Amino acid sequence: MAESSQIPYLLRATQGELLDRPPVWMMRQAGRYMKAYRDLRDKYPSFRERSENVDIAVEISLQPFHAFKPDGVILFSDILTPLPAIGIDFDIVESKGPIIDPPIRTQSQIDQLHPIEPEESLPFIREILQILKREVKNEAAILGFIGAPWTLAAYAIEGKSCKDYTNIKRMAFCEPEMLHQFLGKLAEAIAVYARYQINSGAQVIQMFDSWAGQLSPEDYETFALPYQKLVVQQVKKTHPNTPFILYINGSAGLLERMPQTGVDIVSVDWTVDIGEARQRLGKNIGIQGNIDPGVLFGSKEFIKSRILETIRKAGNRGHILNLGHGVLQKTPEENVEFFFKTAKEVSSLLAVTA
Ligand code: CP3
Numbered sequence: 001m002a003e004s005s006q007i008p009y010l011l012r013a014t015q016g017e018l019l020d021r022p023p024v025w026m027m028r029q030a031g032r033y034m035k036a037y038r039d040l041r042d043k044y045p046s047f048r049e050r051s052e053n054v055d056i057a058v059e060i061s062l063q064p065f066h067a068f069k070p071d072g073v074i075l076f077s078d079i080l081t082p083l084p085a086i087g088i089d090f091d092i093v094e095s096k097g098p099i100i101d102p103p104i105r106t107q108s109q110i111d112q113l114h115p116i117e118p119e120e121s122l123p124f125i126r127e128i129l130q131i132l133k134r135e136v137k138n139e140a141a142i143l144g145f146i147g148a149p150w151t152l153a154a155y156a157i158e159g160k161s162c163k164d165y166t167n168i169k170r171m172a173f174c175e176p177e178m179l180h181q182f183l184g185k186l187a188e189a190i191a192v193y194a195r196y197q198i199n200s201g202a203q204v205i206q207m208f209d210s211w212a213g214q215l216s217p218e219d220y221e222t223f224a225l226p227y228q229k230l231v232v233q234q235v236k237k238t239h240p241n242t243p244f245i246l247y248i249n250g251s252a253g254l255l256e257r258m259p260q261t262g263v264d265i266v267s268v269d270w271t272v273d274i275g276e277a278r279q280r281l282g283k284n285i286g287i288q289g290n291i292d293p294g295v296l297f298g299s300k301e302f303i304k305s306r307i308l309e310t311i312r313k314a315g316n317r318g319h320i321l322n323l324g325h326g327v328l329q330k331t332p333e334e335n336v337e338f339f340f341k342t343a344k345e346v347s348s349l350l351a352v353t354a
Contacts, residue, residue: 007138008071008138008139008140008141008203009023009140009141010023010025010071010072010140010141010204010320011141011203011204013286013317013318013319013320014204014243014264014265014286014318014320016286016317016318017317018316018317019316019317020316020347020350021311021316021343021344021346021347021350022311022314022316022319022320022321022343022346023071023072023320023321024070024071024320024321024322024339024340024343024344025070025071025072025073025074025140025143025320025322026064026070026323026326026327026336026339027074027247027267027322027323027325027326027327028326028327029064029068029070029074029327029336030060030061030063030064030074030076031326031327031329032329033327033328033329033330033331033332033333033336034063034064034067034333035333036063036067037060037063040056040059040060044056045094047078047091047092048091050076051076051077051078051081052081052124053124054127054128054131057076057077057124057128058076058128058131058132058135060076061073061074061075061076061128061132062132062135062136064336065136065140067333067337068336068337068340068341069139069140069340069344070140070340071140071141071320072140072141072142072143072204072320073132073136073140073141073143074143074144074145074206075125075128075129075132075142075144075145075197075202076128077125077128077145078092078098079145079146079147079151079152079155079208079210080092080098080100080147080152080155081125082116082118082122082146082189082190082193083100083152084121085116085117085118085122085189085193086113086115086116086185086186086189087112087113087114088100088104088113088156090155096160096161097160097161098155098160098161099159099160100155100159100160101159102159103156103157103158103159103167104153104156104157104182105157105167105171107178110178110181110182113182113185115188115189115192116188116189116192116193118192118193118196119196122193122196125196125200126196126199126200129142129144129197129200129201129202130200130201133201141204142201142202142203142204143202143203143204143205143206144194144197144198144202144204144205144206145197145205145206145207145208146190146193146194146197146205146206146207146208146231147190147207147208147209147210148190148207148208148209148212148224148227148228148231148246149183149184149186149187149224149227149228149230149231150183150209150211150212150215150223150224150227150228151208151209151210151211151212152186152190153168153179153182153183153186154168154214156182157171157182165211172222172223176222179223180223183223183227184227184230186227187227187230187231187234188234190231191230191231191234191235192234194207194231194235195234195235195238195239198239198242202242203242204242204243204244204245205235205242205243205244205245206244206245206246206247206267207228207231207232207244207247209224209228209246209247209248210247210248210249211249212224212228212248212251212254213248213249213250213251213253213254214250217253217254217257220254220257221257225257225258225260225261228246228261228263229260229261229262232244232261232262232263233262236262243264243265243286244262244263244264244265245263245265245266245267245288245320246258246261246263246265246266246267247267247288249269249325250271251266251268251269251272252268252269252271252272255268255272255277255281256280256281258281259281259282259284259285263285264285264286265285265286265287265288265318265320266281266285266286266287266288267287267288267289267290267320267322268287268288268289268290268324269289269290269324269325270289270290270291270292270323270324271324272290273313274287274289274290274310274313274314275313275314277289277290278313278314278315285318286318286319286320287314287318287319287320288319288320288321288322289310289320289321289322289323289324290310290322290323290324291307291310291321291322291323291324292306292324293323293324293325293326293327293328293331294328296327296328296331296335296336296339297328297330297331297332297335298335300335300338303335303338303339303342304342307339307342307343307346308346308349308350311346311350312350321343
């Protein structure tokens with residue numbers, strides 16, 4: 001296999017090449033299920049420090065790469081990382097998640113936000129990506145990522161993780177103009193931030209609109225899709241060849257709409273059959289996913305059977321094997337190792353179906 005060629009294997013999949021196994025990585029592949037991560041977290045309890053100190057963030061990003069050799073290495077950071085650069089401070093508190101205090105609820109708070117200047121306020125992102133690119137040497141693709149405007153606005157307006165999204169929905173349904181202004185500002189900033197990541201070494205951008213699946217299709221078309229599209233269009237103007245992956249949690253009711261954003265690959269969760277998702281998305285778009293992260297709590301035989309089933313259904317072109325959402329905190333590390341090993345040996349297991 002030409003896996004040693006200069007183009008990272010994952011990028012070959014994004015170019016629609018026929019491959020004898022799909023590339024594989026995992027959302028949240030760096031994190032608390034790994035002992036090496038927990039040890040570092042004990043030493044550096046602040047999430048902001050772990051993700052903004054260049055040496056620590058590089059080390060964490062590379063932990064899963066050294067342990068499992070995935071085809072993608074994702075920058076260790078958070079979707080909220082760029083928010084201070086436009087004037088919204090945040091913290092991530094153990095067992096609570098992201099906290100934004102005070103939350104953004106008024107026009108004057110939105111008026112006070114400022115344009116992003118990543119070179120000045122996010123210099124660590126450039127350094128982390130440059131080092132990753134150098135260390136990984138095209139043995140894997142370097143993935144950058146961004147939060148989409150709807151999901152970032154949801155955190156900023158709610159002030160924390162929540163279940164019902166009543167504050168942002170109140171704004172959407174009572175003061176839509178105000179929310180549109182906020183979403184527009186976020187889209188501008190996020191596009192600049194994505195470009196900055198690409199210029200610093202990211203070879204793929206994954207856009208997370210994790211909470212857009214909380215919207216009805218009609219509201220998705222009003223409050224999420226146009227801003228996802230704006231970000232993609234802005235970035236593609238200067239970087240037309242950098243592939244975009246779009247992930248929405250709970251996207252099964254939105255799939256047909258997602259290609260309208262202009263992304264190259266749609267990342268689907270496990271509540272949809274990946275073969276059916278392919279048909280619904282159409283031929284011109286790639287697919288990523290979609291194994292239930294809970295499968296990694298099953299036996300090795302079970303994990304293997306789900307990998308094979310997913311790959312058979314997805315076909316051998318334009319598919320990136322991944323979970324349907326981030327790897328869960330208590331996942332046995334040896335099952336993650338087994339997942340990657342099996343996924344990389346899959347061409348011999350599957351040879352007959354090609
Ligand atoms: O994939 C990777 O390995 C890169 C790292 C990454 C993190 N956050 C690190 C992190 C990525 C890609 C994200 C994206 C992110 N952050 C999303 C989109 C993906 C998704 O899960 O839908 C969202 C919604 C967030 C917001 C956020 N940050 C949440 C919901 C949490 C978890 C809260 C909790 O305590 O479980 C965070 C914190 C966070 N970001 C952690 C990690 C590893 C866990 C906290 C820690 O390790 O201390």
